[in-house]
Amino acid sequence: MSSRRVSHPLFELSLARLREFLREPGAVFWTFGFPVLLAIGLGIAFRAKPPSQVRVAVVGQGAEVARTVERLEGARGVKPLRLSSAEAATALRSGKVDLIVDVAPPRDPSGAASHGPPRLIYRFDTLQPESRYARLLVDDALQRALGRRDVMKADGRPVSARGSRYIDFLIPGLIGLNVMGSSMWGIGYAVVLARRRRLLKRLAATPMRRSHYLLSFMFSRIVFLAAEVALLVVFGWLAFGVAVRGSLLAVAVIALLGSLCFMGLALLVAARPESTEVASGWMNATMLPMWLLSGSFFSYERFPEAVHPLLKALPLTAFNDGLRAVINDGAALWHTWPSLAVLAAWGVGAFVLALKLFRWQ
């Protein structure tokens, strides 16, 4: 018998998890590198910029075309381009211009060309907010240029609320996606791989407590969770000035509860499959709907009101809502209780079911 002190199995198992993760460069990148790259990319694409110019293609024949371009050049926020009809159609389709102004020469009753106002046709995509905006702006500019006068006085005052930029919305969403993804892949994939390689069976033949094995995944995940969340919070703050208005403790509590909830789901998905392909399929089937529906990249308010209760019952929606309330609105932890309740319910339910279904070989 050895006199050397033997460490606790839970400690050894957790240490093994940490080592396995850190020795897998791919896993490290997808957990830490990718979310930051995503934040950089989306942050740049949607950065707060002065209201962009509306690009307008002007097509048609005759002197009125040049005059229309001239009038639009004088208007603020409009950039007219003289294009052929074919070029303009392509430009509209690809989003290079938001609107086509089709200028027909004015006609007087006798049929000869005259110097009256031109007749215009606006061609635009009614589904695109930019297009609808461009039509209103261009129409207003041209009508004014031709002499229309306002009948009422109204001034605009810009408002900029804290935490209202897209990046402010995005960073909590990315944290949500990352916590879900790393918890689910980190646990689900590793468990199924160990089952396929019969490592689970080998471990089940030792006196190892099975709860220690499952707990070791949680402990090691929690270590990385702290790093993952801190990385995105600090990155959002340094690179984009996204401030955490609520308490950091509240952020930590929501992240921890969310992560535990997703770990429960991961164990449930990984409870039975023997092949990693099958497990990947289930993993994607679980996560993909939440990528789209849970308001990580865009608000779920855009979906019909009738389905909101369903969307709010998804764990990622609860996580995102809770985190945004704390980070963007500075809400206190207890105000996020509906989110916490949803996460706890999913987590407990999934854990209980996973333990019932779990197959060691």
Add this chain to the structure above:
Amino acid sequence: MTPTVATADAFASDIAVRCVGLVKHYDDVKAVDGLDLEVRRGECFGLLGPNGAGKTTTVEVLEGLIRPDGGTVELLGHRWGGRHDQWLRERIGIQLQQTDLADKLTVEETTGLFRSFYPRGRGVDETLALLGLESKREARVHKLSGGQKQRLALACALVSEPELLFLDEPTTGLDPQARHRIWDVVETFREGGGSVVLTTHYMEEAALLCDRVAIVDLGRIIAEGSPDTLVAQLDAEQIVQLRVDGDLDEEALRGLAGVTRVDRNGGDGFRLGVSAVGEALPAILGALAAGGVTLEAMITKQPGLEDVFIHLTGRRLRDE
């Protein structure tokens, strides 16, 4: 065969494994079909048989990994499924037929991890020395050769100083040198008083390591005894294998002087048990000439467990 209760109790401490009427089926396939076996303490017991004979299923039932559909299993005097499960797991060492240990961990870390599961056992250093893995201490598992991986699997089984060791095809796929290293480890374990149950389809492995072997086919034991006893039962000093060109009836060879048994060996081959080679060979050649067939090849050799198996089942142990 059925001892009285008093005798059973008296011998209980001498029995490492006892299993009676073991049955296990998967869907409609009977993997194990009424198997009895008894392994004494300090004994190395081999389960010998072709792939699919039920060896692995039997061993995994003994290891407590598979619940049998029928029959009883007793290890070191206790049954699985009760409050002795933990007690049993602490006292058995296991090498599964296939286990891929975590690729990214080192030899030392893997052994240390398994050590942490057991309340008693030997140190990691001592275990690695026992397996000759000291120089690979820092190597990650995926960098190891097949033989080294197998020794690491044995390190994980032996780090707890088990009383009873289960080895499921411990040397399959290894080169001769690696195989000998594994055999040495098993011998060392036995010298320390340990009991071993091993499965194999290598005859020489069974003959070398095992005190007793059971030949398993279709989920049953069809012969059991020491390797020498089983071979002696063939009643043959030599085995003569021959291949002929042409049709020859088995009966033409039966009853020849010195020939004790005749088995078909493939389409136009025969396998004869021979008690006196000097007498038998001329008689065999005479019978071939009389039958009008040409001798294409002939081998004579010492009989072994392979011949026992072929004699009992008419099949070879491994598909070649």
